[in-house]
Amino acid sequence: MYNEIVMDHFSDPRNLGEITDADAIGQIKNTADGDQITVYIKVKDNTITDIKFKTFGCGAAIAASSMLTVLAKGKTLDEAINITNDDVNDALGGLPEQKLKCSNNAANALHDAVVKYRAANS
Numbered sequence: 408m409y410n411e412i413v414m415d416h417f418s419d420p421r422n423l424g425e426i427t428d429a430d431a432i433g434q435i436k437n438t439a440d441g442d443q444i445t446v447y448i449k450v451k452d453n454t455i456t457d458i459k460f461k462t463f464g465c466g467a468a469i470a471a472s473s474m475l476t477v478l479a480k481g482k483t484l485d486e487a488i489n490i491t492n493d494d495v496n497d498a499l500g501g502l503p504e505q506k507l508k509c510s511n512n513a514a515n516a517l518h519d520a521v522v523k524y525r526a527a528n529s
C-alpha cells in the first residue's frame with residue numbers, strides 16, 4: 408500500500424526525538440485520524456540548524472513528519488514557512504488517497520513552530 412520511500416521513512420524515521428532546549432515547538436492534531444505531530448526546532452541566524460519530531464499516529468503521519476524534517480533542516484525560516492504539505496507528499500513519492508489527510512499536516516506543525524519562534528523573537 409505504501410511505496411518504498413514511505414516505507415523507508417516509516418521504518419527508519421529521520422530526526423526522530425525531542426530537542427530539550429528547542430527554540431520553538433510546533434504542534435498539530437489531525438482530528439480526522441487522531442495523528443498528533445510535534446516539531447522541535449533550533450534556530451540560528453534565521454536558519455533551522457536542527458529539527459526533530461515526535462509523532463503519535465499512523466505510518467503515513469510518521470513518514471510525512473520524517474520527510475518534513477529532512478526538507479526543513481538547514482533551511483531559512485522564510486524557506487521553511489514555504490514548505491507545503493504538497494512538497495512533503497511529492498518528496499515521499501505520493502501517498503494512497505485515503506492517507507493524504509495524514510501527510511497533510513506535517514508542514515503545518517513546522518509552520519506553527521516558525522510562527523511561535525517569530526512571535527517570541529521579534
Ligand SMILES: [Zn+2]
Pocket residue numbers: 440442464465466467468508509
Ligand atoms: Zn493518519
